[in-house]
Amino acid sequence: MKHRQYIKAGIFSLAILSGLAADAQNEKVLTLDQAIEMSIKNSGQLKLDNAKVDEAVGAAKEAWNNHLPDAKVTGAYMRLNNPTVDLKVKLGSGSGGSAPAIKVNEAAYGILNASLPVFSGLRIKYGTESAKYLEQAAKLDVENDKEEVIMNTANAFSALFKAREYVGLVRENLKQQQQRVTDFTNLEKNGLMARNDLLKVQLQESNVELTLLEAENDLQITYTNVNLMLGLPQGTEVNPDTSGFHIADPGALIQWEESAIKNRKDIASLSFREKAANTAIKATKGEYYPGIAITGGVIAADIPNLLTINDALNVGLGLSYNFGAIWKTGAKVQQANARLHEIQANEGILSDRVRLEVTQSYQNYILSLKKIDVYNKAQAQAVENYRITKNKYDNSLVTTTDLLEADVAQLQAQLASLLSKADALVAYKKLQQTAGTLTK
Numbered sequence: 001m002k003h004r005q006y007i008k009a010g011i012f013s014l015a016i017l018s019g020l021a022a023d024a025q026n027e028k029v030l031t032l033d034q035a036i037e038m039s040i041k042n043s044g045q046l047k048l049d050n051a052k053v054d055e056a057v058g059a060a061k062e063a064w065n066n067h068l069p070d071a072k073v074t075g076a077y078m079r080l081n082n083p084t085v086d087l088k089v090k091l092g093s094g095s096g097g098s099a100p101a102i103k104v105n106e107a108a109y110g111i112l113n114a115s116l117p118v119f120s121g122l123r124i125k126y127g128t129e130s131a132k133y134l135e136q137a138a139k140l141d142v143e144n145d146k147e148e149v150i151m152n153t154a155n156a157f158s159a160l161f162k163a164r165e166y167v168g169l170v171r172e173n174l175k176q177q178q179q180r181v182t183d184f185t186n187l188e189k190n191g192l193m194a195r196n197d198l199l200k201v202q203l204q205e206s207n208v209e210l211t212l213l214e215a216e217n218d219l220q221i222t223y224t225n226v227n228l229m230l231g232l233p234q235g236t237e238v239n240p241d242t243s244g245f246h247i248a249d250p251g252a253l254i255q256w257e258e259s260a261i262k263n264r265k266d267i268a269s270l271s272f273r274e275k276a277a278n279t280a281i282k283a284t285k286g287e288y289y290p291g292i293a294i295t296g297g298v299i300a301a302d303i304p305n306l307l308t309i310n311d312a313l314n315v316g317l318g319l320s321y322n323f324g325a326i327w328k329t330g331a332k333v334q335q336a337n338a339r340l341h342e343i344q345a346n347e348g349i350l351s352d353r354v355r356l357e358v359t360q361s362y363q364n365y366i367l368s369l370k371k372i373d374v375y376n377k378a379q380a381q382a383v384e385n386y387r388i389t390k391n392k393y394d395n396s397l398v399t400t401t402d403l404l405e406a407d408v409a410q411l412q413a414q415l416a417s418l419l420s421k422a423d424a425l426v427a428y429k430k431l432q433q434t435a436g437t438l439t440k
Contacts (some may be wrong), residue, residue: 028232031241032157032425035230039153040146042231049142056131056138063131066124067117075110085306102305109301109309115293115318121286126279133276140269147265147438154429156226158422161240163219165418170212173411177205197400204404245425247369253362256435260358263436267354270347277340284336287329290321354434361431368424375417382406382413 030038040046085102117124184201187193226238261267296315302308389406392398432438 026235027237027239029239029241030230031243032154032245035157035226035238035240036150036153038230038232039149042229043145043149045145046142046149049138049145053135053138053142056135060128060131060135063124063128066120066127069114069116071112071114073110073112075108077108078106080105080107104303104306107301107303109299111297111299113295113297115295117291117293118317119289119292121289121291123283123286126283126286130276130279130283133272133279137269137272137276140265140272143439144265144269147433147436150438151429151433153229154426156222156229157240158426160222160226160238161242161422162419163215163222164240166415167212167215167219169411169415169418170208170215173407174205174208174212176407177201177208181205200400200404204407242422245421247372247421247424248428250362250365250369250431253359256358256362256431257355259435259437260354263440264354265436267347267350267436270343270350274340274343274347277336277343281333281336281340284329284332287322287325287332290319293318293320357434358431361427361434365424365427365431368420368427372417372420372424375413375420379413379417382410386410 083104085104180201181198184193184198188195188198223237224234226232227234227236230238232238294315295318296313299312299314300310386406386409389398389403393400393403429438
């Protein structure tokens with residue numbers, strides 16, 4: 001009988017150890033930098049942006065290819081009926097008699113034409129420049145969205161850290177509440193405590209249990225969000241490594257504003273779009289001018305019993321002009337100017353918005369630093385208040401309600417002090433983002 005009990009106990013222990021091992025395998029410790037690297041790699045938005053960059057690169061190549069010559073080959077083979085062939089040049093016979101009758105029932109020809117643009121009203125030149133500017137703007141859009149991905153990762157990392165710490169504190173507090181309920185229950189059984197006081201601590205224990213359930217639920221949702229963001233398997237419990245958390249010097253506001261003007265990717269992107277719009281206007285005006293190209297080709301034809309042409313080479317200078325451009329191009333230029341004015345208006349709006357964003361982010365970071373000092377003081381005060389209240393309670397000078405309130409205040413102060421550092425980290429990352437230095 002004892003042997004079987006030992007076997008059951010061994011199996012039970014192995015099951016517990018296996019469960020712990022599985023939990024350990026599902027946990028992944030990550031620093032913020034590692035999380036950022038994974039989120040950039042797995043970001044669907046950045047993949048979409050890179051596809052747009054590839055499209056812009058292709059458009060730039062297409063515009064440049066307009067400098068290259070065009071070549072076209074045409075050919076045909078035809079079966080004919082018995083047409084009447086009347087040659088204006090009379091053919092004589094070798095014996096001095098009349099010309100033999102010509103029968104034509106088939107014909108074939110081939111033509112190779114090539115042209116190299118020499119002047120196209122500068123449409124090719126400015127079209128190529130405009131496409132290059134748009135390519136640069138697309139690449140800057142990727143960098144701008146990359147900063148947004150980094151910021152989202154920092155927010156998610158901070159939220160995960162908060163959720164885990166909150167669950168840990170609530171679990172620890174629940175243990176204290178359970179021990180207090182046990183102590184009060186013993187006192188109540190021995191007639192040393194009123195039933196009402198026992199009910200108060202039991203109610204407090206129930207409230208903490210509910211808080212823990214909600215906190216654990218929020219933590220699981222946070223795990224799912226982080227796993228999706230980082231491309232990790234579902235069920236992975238990311239343990240944020242906060243060893244890299246540090247409080248940076250805020251510096252001066254004017255320095256952050258100057259940095260934003262110099263480094264913001266959206267400002268640079270809009271600047272390239274303005275350049276593209278300017279060159280697009282010049283390219284559109286080029287339609288007012290004629291096009292000149294060097295042309296050349298070769299012709300070959302064969303009409304049995306009538307005509308054979310071989311190696312008929314031709315080269316020359318071609319001129320083309322669309323007279324409709326005189327009354328049509330004006331509307332196109334007007335549209336191109338309107339697009340330029342729209343971009344210039346957006347530049348003014350963006351400039352004001354950037355200045356406001358930098359100021360808000362700077363002030364929020366200053367506020368977060370001040371909150372850290374205040375919360376640290378509050379935590380020390382809450383701990384001391386609980387110690388004094390506990391001493392008074394032990395000497396029957398305060399009620400159980402006073403003791404529980406002091407305990408709750410201590411927990412809240414401890415949590416606020418802990419999480420304020422994570423808030424400061426996010427505030428600083430936001431300041432870096434608004435100043436355009438988050439990826440540096």
